[in-house]
Amino acid sequence: MPNVFRCTALTVVTVFALTVGAAAQDARFFRIGTGGIGGTYYPIGGIIASAISSPHGSRSCDEGGSCGVQGLVAIAQTSEGSVANVEAVATGHLDSGFVQSDIAYWAYTGTGTYRKKKPRKTIRAIANLYPESVHVVARTKIGVESVMDLKGRRVSLDKKGSGALVDARLILKAFGLRERQLKAQYLNSESAALRLAAEKLDAFIAVAGYPMGSVQLAIRKSGAQILPLTGKPIEQLLAKYKFFSKDTIPSGVYGNAEPIPTISVNALWIVPETADEELIYQITKVIWNEKSRKLLDEGHSKGKLIQLSTALQGVSVPLHPGARRFYREVGIVE
Numbered sequence: 505m506p507n508v509f510r511c512t513a514l515t516v517v518t519v520f521a522l523t524v525g526a527a528a529q530d531a532r533f534f535r536i537g538t539g540g541i542g543g544t545y546y547p548i549g550g551i552i553a554s555a556i557s558s559p560h561g562s563r564s565c566d567e568g569g570s571c572g573v574q575g576l577v578a579i580a581q582t583s584e585g586s587v588a589n590v591e592a593v594a595t596g597h598l599d600s601g602f603v604q605s606d607i608a609y610w611a612y613t614g615t616g617t618y619r620k621k622k623p624r625k626t627i628r629a630i631a632n633l634y635p636e637s638v639h640v641v642a643r644t645k646i647g648v649e650s651v652m653d654l655k656g657r658r659v660s661l662d663k664k665g666s667g668a669l670v671d672a673r674l675i676l677k678a679f680g681l682r683e684r685q686l687k688a689q690y691l692n693s694e695s696a697a698l699r700l701a702a703e704k705l706d707a708f709i710a711v712a713g714y715p716m717g718s719v720q721l722a723i724r725k726s727g728a729q730i731l732p733l734t735g736k737p738i739e740q741l742l743a744k745y746k747f748f749s750k751d752t753i754p755s756g757v758y759g760n761a762e763p764i765p766t767i768s769v770n771a772l773w774i775v776p777e778t779a780d781e782e783l784i785y786q787i788t789k790v791i792w793n794e795k796s797r798k799l800l801d802e803g804h805s806k807g808k809l810i811q812l813s814t815a816l817q818g819v820s821v822p823l824h825p826g827a828r829r830f831y832r833e834v835g836i837v838e
Contacts, residue, residue, distance in 0.1 A: 531559055531577045534787075536773075537589040537601030538580050539666075542694035542718030543710070544806055545602045545771070548633065549580030551803040552773075555796040556787050571795040573786045586667030587617075593776055594624040600779075603627075604636060604667035604711065605770040606747040609820035617670050626777045628824035630788055632817050634713050634809040635768040637751050638671060640731040641722050642707035643700060650731060651679045660689040660696035660708035668693075668711040671769065674745065675709070678737040693718035701725035711769065713806035714757050723758050730758060733766045742767065747820065770818035777824065784826025792830075812836075 536553055539545030556572045563569025572578075581598075583589055589601030590611045603611075610616035614623030642648040648657065654676075661676075661683070662668035669690065673683060689696075689705065696708035697718040703726075710716060722728040730753065742748050751768035755761060775784060790796060792812045800807035816823075816836060823831070831837045 530575075532575050532783075533599075534576055534578045534783075535599045536578060536580045537583040537592055537598045539583060539585045539602065539712070540663075540692040540694055540718075541582060542692070542697065542721070543585075543716060544636070544713035544804070545585075546580070546582055547804050548713070548771075548806060548810075549602065551799055551807060552791065553578035553580040555799050556790050565795065571793055572790055573783070576783075576787075584663050584665040587611075587670070588665040590624055590627060590774070593774055594626055596776065600630070600773060600775045602633070603772050603774050604671070605632070605772050605818045605820045606745065607667040607670060608772050608774060609747060612821040627774045627821055628777045628779070628827075629819045629821050630773040630775060630784065630824060630827045631791070631810075631815040632819050633771040633773055634806045635749065635751060636711050636771050637714050637753055637768045638675065638733060638766050639710045639712070639714070639716060639719050639753075640675075640707065640733065640766075641697075641700065641710070641719055641728050642731055643703070643705075644727050644729050646706060648707060648731070651675065651681070651733070651737075654707055655681060655685050656687070657706040658687040658689065658704070660691040660699070660705055661686075662690065662696075662708070662710060663692050664690050666692075667769075668709060671711050672709040674741065675733070678741040680737075694721070697722040697725070700728060707731075713771065713809075714753050715805060719758060730760065730764050730766075732764055738767060747818065772819060772821070774821065775824050779824060779826070781824075781826040781829070784824045785829050786826075788827045788830040792834075 536549045538549035557578045558570040558572035558574050559577050560575050565571035586604045586607040589603050592598035593601045610618045611624040661672040693710040699705035700722050747769055748767045751766050753764040755763050800810050
């Protein structure tokens with residue numbers, strides 16, 4: 505597997521501090537596959553990595569230090585997205601990863617986009633994190649007002665290996681469009697936003713929690729618009745694929761005066777079934793403590809939606825035994 509992962513700057517600083525600090529004990533590293541820099545997986549991954557880390561030699565939680573798992577150094581890494589993260593977790597190239605609920609379901613069951621691939625029966629869930637909204641971003645003043653208007657246009661459907669590409673294809677199909685009817689490109693959202701601003705692209709489709717940095721860039725640089733996803737094609741899509749939900753991008757998120765109707769999937773945090781039960785139990789316990797709550801609330805707008813009350817919502821694969829043990833303790837599962 506090509507090395508498509510990269511550490512966050514925060515993690516590099518943490519590891520550097522660990523190596524030059526007084527702590528002589530071996531650290532236990534835990535890698536979290538996220539997504540592109542301009543998406544939401546990447547910053548959320550950094551927040552979660554910070555929350556669950558507690559390197560040897562750092563101050564204890566009681567002394568105002570980290571309330572993470574003792575001796576753990578979590579590393580948030582960029583990746584190609586959901587499909588790549590499923591494969592990396594299933595094959596042992598990553599300790600965990602963020603994955604869209606639809607991709608996780610298809611991978612686990614060997615259906616949908618995995619119907620001709622080997623099912624990934626070894627993936628397990630820690631939690632549902634937050635809803636991921638579909639963003640269909642288009643240049644203004646070129647006559648593109650709906651998905652149907654993308655026919656013949658230069659459209660990026662996100663990178664190959666991403667969950668967004670899978671969803672983009674389903675949305676196009678719902679509107680009666682085929683990929684070959686577009687001048688399709690396969691760029692990450694950051695590259696797509698820059699090409700759109702340079703008028704080298706007409707539209708791009710991305711799936712992530714709002715606000716997306718790449719969408720903000722496209723709007724700021726080119727006055728781009730987000731197309732609404734409504735009507736009979738969307739109703740039929742929702743009826744056929746239960747992992748999709750109706751969603752709304754609130755007014756003001758991207759400078760929009762009115763709410764924008766769209767659809768969403770859930771973001772899951774997955775691990776391999778072979779992951780140490782005690783470690784996953786401790787990680788699950790830590791992510792839901794009060795100090796982590798503060799980090800999530802203050803670190804990113806989507807962090808506020810990562811709640812224990814919705815931790816099992818939309819979880820489309822079995823829970824890891826360590827996570828299940830925690831949820832049983834707090835009365836969420838029997």
